[in-house]
Amino acid sequence: MKVQIYHNPQCGTSRNTLAMIVASGETPEIIEYLQTPPTRERLGELISLLGIPPRALLREKGTPYEELNLGDASLTDEQLIDAMMAYPILINRPIVVTDKGARLCRPSELVLDLLPAPVTEFTKEDGEVIRHGGMPA
Template sequence: MTATIYHNPDCGTSRNTLALIRHAGIEPTVIEYLTTPPSREQLIRLIDEAMLKPREALREKGTPFVDLGLGEAGITDDIIIDAMLKYPILINRPFVVTPCGTRLCRPSEIVLDILPAIIQPFTKEDGQVVLGHL
């Protein structure tokens, strides 16, 4: 199976998601989206395939969200997409794409929905055990 993860190595959720993918026996294509951001078309496709609205894929914590006024009334999807493209840190992470679908993997266990079954438990960085699915 192929997989692509839009990854931020400084994010624990992203690191745990990447580790879960590898635990499932898959070596994914890793795109560090802060240094290699998606194009407008790729970003819209990721959001659409994950069945989200742009606002649901928008990261607030540790970003210029407030400074840009993105929480104010009247902010359109196009404005949000434009902001995400200009400031990729606003893209919530990690997005994962496999032949089984696209997900914004927050929490990291959501990736299990689009991976083959894992049998062995996985331990996240914080010590939480993920049992997977059969």
Template sequence: MSGPVDIVVYHNPECGTSRNTLGLIRNAGIEPHVVEYLKTPPTRELLVQLIARAGITPRELLREKGTPYAELGLADTSLSDDALLDAMMAHPILINRPLVVSPLGVKLCRPSEAVLDLLPNAQLGAFAKEDGQLVVNDAGARV
């Protein structure tokens, strides 16, 4: 792909998966628009659009770990999508991350190397996750 590439990453700098995803985007020579969604949450309308474009359900975007998920009773499978969206709007920490928007689609990038499917540019070199796991070799190929 020639020319600038517009990528948006809904990011939490406290999350290792989110940091690794951001690193892989940058390793492709792309400086994305970084939205720290805990500081600047998406609107409900935008969140609904992102979920639809990612081809997932609100429940699939719901984060359990380190959130008020249990306290809010969100494990109840009878809750409607609207109720889950209401909870995510009230508590943005419930939105799982990183959510990446690229010209090739929208995806919840867990694990972080899932972002490679959304990058139109090749990796510029080796990349290892924070835990040392090599995911891209010196030639820029997925390991």
């Protein structure tokens, strides 16, 4: 399976995650989900692969989360998915899918456990150095 990343190029976390994937020697399928949102079926598959409830995939910052009253605990999973379908910006990112599983990569270094040959050291956009594989930071 090719590595897939549900990506927003405006998001630093998403850019760092993509850069870690590429630095690890992978050529991922990049899905800019704001331009090409997942189908309802695919969104359900992603939620299932992630092993989280739909509420855990909701993004609040920079979205219509509050205007839509999505913090209301009485909303059903289906209603939350409806909101994500209507407003893809509500889908938190980046989501990465590989043969090893799927993960919401926040923070971005969570992607490293999903890659077959992850880079052992990476410098994020903000200058933070990430070391992987037992190396001290």
